[in-house]
Amino acid sequence: MLSSSEIKHIAGLAKLRLSAEEVQGLGADLSRVLDYIALLDGVAVDETVAKQDTDPQTRADVPSAGLDVEAFLNNAPKDLDRFLLVPAIK
Amino acid sequence: MKPSIRAIAEDVRSGTRSAVDTLDESLVQIERSDPTVRAFVRHHAPAHSIAESIDRRVANGEDPGPLAGVPVALKDNLALENEALSCCSKILYGYVSPFSATAVERLVAAGAVPVGHTNMDEFGMGSSCENSAFFATRNPWDRDRVPGGSSGGSAAAVAASCVPVALGSDTGGSIRQPAALCGVVGLKPTYGRVSRYGLVAFASSLDQIGPITRNVEDAAVVLGVLAGEDPRDATSSSEPVGDYLSGIDQGIEGLRIGVIKQFEDAEQMAGLAPSVRSNWAATTAMLTEAGAQVVEVDLPSVHAAIATYYVLANSEASANLARFDGIRYGHRAQTRTLNDLYEQSRSEGMGPEVKRRILLGTFALSSGYYDAYYGKACAVAGQLTAELSAAFEHCDVVMTPTSPTSAFRIGERTADPLAMYLSDVFTTVASLSGLPALAVPSGLDDEGLPMSVQVVGQRFDEGRVLRCGHAIESQLGTLVLPKISAAALEIDP
Numbered sequence: 311m312l313s314s315s316e317i318k319h320i321a322g323l324a325k326l327r328l329s330a331e332e333v334q335g336l337g338a339d340l341s342r343v344l345d346y347i348a349l350l351d352g353v354a355v356d357e358t359v360a361k362q363d364t365d366p367q368t369r370a371d372v373p374s375a376g377l378d379v380e381a382f383l384n385n386a387p388k389d390l391d392r393f394l395l396v397p398a399i400k
Numbered sequence: 401m402k403p404s405i406r407a408i409a410e411d412v413r414s415g416t417r418s419a420v421d422t423l424d425e426s427l428v429q430i431e432r433s434d435p436t437v438r439a440f441v442r443h444h445a446p447a448h449s450i451a452e453s454i455d456r457r458v459a460n461g462e463d464p465g466p467l468a469g470v471p472v473a474l475k476d477n478l479a480l481e482n483e484a485l486s487c488c489s490k491i492l493y494g495y496v497s498p499f500s501a502t503a504v505e506r507l508v509a510a511g512a513v514p515v516g517h518t519n520m521d522e523f524g525m526g527s528s529c530e531n532s533a534f535f536a537t538r539n540p541w542d543r544d545r546v547p548g549g550s551s552g553g554s555a556a557a558v559a560a561s562c563v564p565v566a567l568g569s570d571t572g573g574s575i576r577q578p579a580a581l582c583g584v585v586g587l588k589p590t591y592g593r594v595s596r597y598g599l600v601a602f603a604s605s606l607d608q609i610g611p612i613t614r615n616v617e618d619a620a621v622v623l624g625v626l627a628g629e630d631p632r633d634a635t636s637s638s639e640p641v642g643d644y645l646s647g648i649d650q651g652i653e654g655l656r657i658g659v660i661k662q663f664e665d666a667e668q669m670a671g672l673a674p675s676v677r678s679n680w681a682a683t684t685a686m687l688t689e690a691g692a693q694v695v696e697v698d699l700p701s702v703h704a705a706i707a708t709y710y711v712l713a714n715s716e717a718s719a720n721l722a723r724f725d726g727i728r729y730g731h732r733a734q735t736r737t738l739n740d741l742y743e744q745s746r747s748e749g750m751g752p753e754v755k756r757r758i759l760l761g762t763f764a765l766s767s768g769y770y771d772a773y774y775g776k777a778c779a780v781a782g783q784l785t786a787e788l789s790a791a792f793e794h795c796d797v798v799m800t801p802t803s804p805t806s807a808f809r810i811g812e813r814t815a816d817p818l819a820m821y822l823s824d825v826f827t828t829v830a831s832l833s834g835l836p837a838l839a840v841p842s843g844l845d846d847e848g849l850p851m852s853v854q855v856v857g858q859r860f861d862e863g864r865v866l867r868c869g870h871a872i873e874s875q876l877g878t879l880v881l882p883k884i885s886a887a888a889l890e891i892d893p
Contacts, residue, residue: 317759324718324762325725326755327743336756339817343760346818347707347773354700355779359786367638369631381498385729396727400737 311341405618412469419454419469426471430562433884439557443516468511473557473566476517479598488532489522491749492730501598502630510625518553524602527823531753545807548578555582571606573827576839580802583850583879586612587619591834592637595630603716616869620644652871653691658795673805675845697791709828711777718761785833798856800826802839806849830856840869
């Protein structure tokens with residue numbers, strides 16, 4: 311069972327702010343799922359096998375047009391002169 | 401609507417019926433059924449002008465392509481240029497996509513007409529379509545039941561005869577399970593077969609786009625359009641694209657069908673609904689009668705598939721969903737500092753299941769736990785893949801039921817996330833190994849709800865998977881889809 315402080319620590323890493331109710335509810339759910347996942351401990355793995363490589367394809371190194379800046383900024387919550395506006399880093 | 405995509409496109413290509421009339425028929429059916437089914441979250445205003453341009457091309461003697469005038473629905477995680485895209489999450493409210501997904505571009509280039517985006521579990525996280533920020537979609541066969549998920553809106557749109565094809569995405573079963581619960585066909589192609597450019601990522605080592613259709617032949621036609629290499633997705637494969645229709649009706653004489661020993665044992669079968677169990681036995685018996693050879697294959701690690709899947713998928717999701725931070729698009733909370741903005745925007749914009757999964761993934765990747773969870777899950781996925789490769793030395797395809805139960809009631813599993821995860825018992829195996837898998841209807845249970853079997857093939861062996869699915873469909877027949885009126889859902893067998 312994960313403690314409240316452990317849940318809050320994980321939430322901080324995930325940049326989520328949880329209410330006290332969520333810490334309790336999601337924490338209980340998470341503990342239950344982790345209990346289930348513990349069955350992985352008992353699975354014997356042959357270390358000589360590896361997941362099949364999917365061999366990603368590389369494309370030719372030729373410059374091509376990317377997304378238009380104006381089109382990108384149309385979705386920005388706040389922008390000024392082609393820059394995104396964000397609050398201060400504190 | 402004509403019974404096959406080829407027939408619909410042939411009518412439009414020959415000028416027998418206009419693309420506009422074909423679209424109107426689809427829109428009338430949406431208007432009739434969607435107040436109760438609620439498969440769609442958004443309709444596309446440009447659909448009519450696209451249909452008109454197809455008709456103009458036909459009038460000018462041009463061929464608009466193999467999907468000429470075919471209305472298609474898109475899961476709400478597939479980008480269509482200048483249309484909203486939300487993954488049914490509050491955090492993407494207001495987002496308008498500046499580009500189209502490659503899969504969508506290919507459909508449109510082949511003459512298809514996108515009519516709307518369909519409902520889904522938020523970011524693909526769920527097996528019931530109840531985790532949508534909009535509303536729950538209802539199963540056209542019984543409006544008190546779920547359509548499955550996460551591509552539940554796409555499966556319901558096809559089952560409600562709104563469109564002959566809808567695109568879905570499948571990470572652990574999200575095309576196949578809703579197709580099964582809605583009595584339609586769902587194909588998850590081989591990992592790399594279809595470009596994911598423009599698909600909002602959930603778990604990048606597993607995600608794959610595929611069609612949900614009324615029959616197997618239609619799935620083959622659409623796969624032929626979708627498949628192929630794309631320089632914008634480095635994981636898309638240069639493996640040649642086959643002619644998936646060629647030989648699809650050859651039958652299964654001599655085909656070796658593997659059934660998984662561990663799924664056949666009494667305890668495992670006890671987890672299946674009795675009707676699914678007897679349907680599975682009848683289907684394998686029917687295949688033997690049709691000339692196939694059913695052989696038992698051994699997958700000693702298969703019991704760990706769901707646990708492996710939930711560690712890998714959620715670890716990747718916790719990284720992929722880090723981009724939704726309120727900075728560049730979507731919902732932004734009003735805060736005074738940057739860290740508050742990240743935390744508040746994400747907490748307001750994401751639903752409980754998404755938070756649950758991000759927390760699980762973050763935990764599995766965190767210092768001190770990485771090797772025990774993520775590392776171990778990667779190793780078990782490799783082990784499972786090796787076991788499947790060994791199994792394919794004894795068989796040509798592997799078959800299982802698609803879902804352990806038929807459609808369950810709305811709300812029945814929402815309080816128990818683990819019970820919901822266990823819905824994916826049969827589908828996660830093919831996902832973890834990147835194999836193609838097809839869900840094919842296999843009959844109705846005592847309550848008149850669809851059941852389904854799954855055919856899994858070797859990498860890029862979609863042709864054989866579709867041939868096997870076609871044989872099952874030929875033997876059992878396609879299900880007669882429910883007839884739906886605006887006032888109430890009426891099942892009309």
